[in-house]
Amino acid sequence: LAKTTQPISMDSYEGQEVNITCSHNNIATNDYITWYQQFPSQGPRFIIQGYKTKVTNEVASLFIPADRKSSTLSLPRVSLSDTAVYYCLADEAAGNKLTFGGGTRVLVKP
Amino acid sequence: GAGVSQSPRYKVAKRGQDVALRCDPISGHVSLFWYQQALGQGPEFLTYFQNEAQLDKSGLPSDRFFAERPEGSVSTLKIQRTQQEDSAVYLCASSQRQVRTKNIQYFGAGTRLSVL
Helix, strand or coil: CCCCECCCEEEEECCCCEEEEEECCCCCCCEEEEEEEECCCCCCEEEEEECCEEEECCCCEEEECCCCCEEEEEECCCCHHHCEEEEEEEEECCCCCCCCCCCEEEEEEC | CCCCEEECCEEEECCCCCEEEEEECCCCCCEEEEEEECCCCCCEEEEEEECCEEEECCCCCCCCEEEECCCCCCEEEEECCCCHHHCEEEEEEEECCCHHHCCCCEECCCEEEEEC
């Protein structure tokens, strides 16, 4: 079973910032928080990963508070092409599989 | 190649037929994974290879499902006597399996299997 809970869907508009919060009350010490993005008819694509505090790359930012019970993926200035399903995962860094939940369907409107 | 390649992209099978799905991982990636994704749901783990060794097959739903990676590169997922409930997208992923990559997996586009 997935260790994470996230909203089923979110709507936004072009140019806005999208923040998706993921709850993971019972993750283990060895678990990393990882986000994947999936477009229709494609496989999931790695976006960002973190353990705690803040991680930023060219695509997104990930905020993980000290208690690690939740995390927030932030997508700055979204465009229509950011419409996708976003998955929050909590798995061991040295693990042998990824555990996906249902994901959050983000719809970006013009 | 530049990414994980899967073939065929689409497969239609009559119930009871056997099917074989192919995965070409990223060159040099030691680990290879198969996932099953039902419509509207997240991918679910099926099995994992490290080189040619199948180290985890706990996710395979029945003994009709069989996977192999004989030379530690290309992998084949075989489904015998297909049933309608096998209809799904089958995703293959590969990983470098180094500490710094922290289990980041690279996915192919998947094979959509429809069993009639």
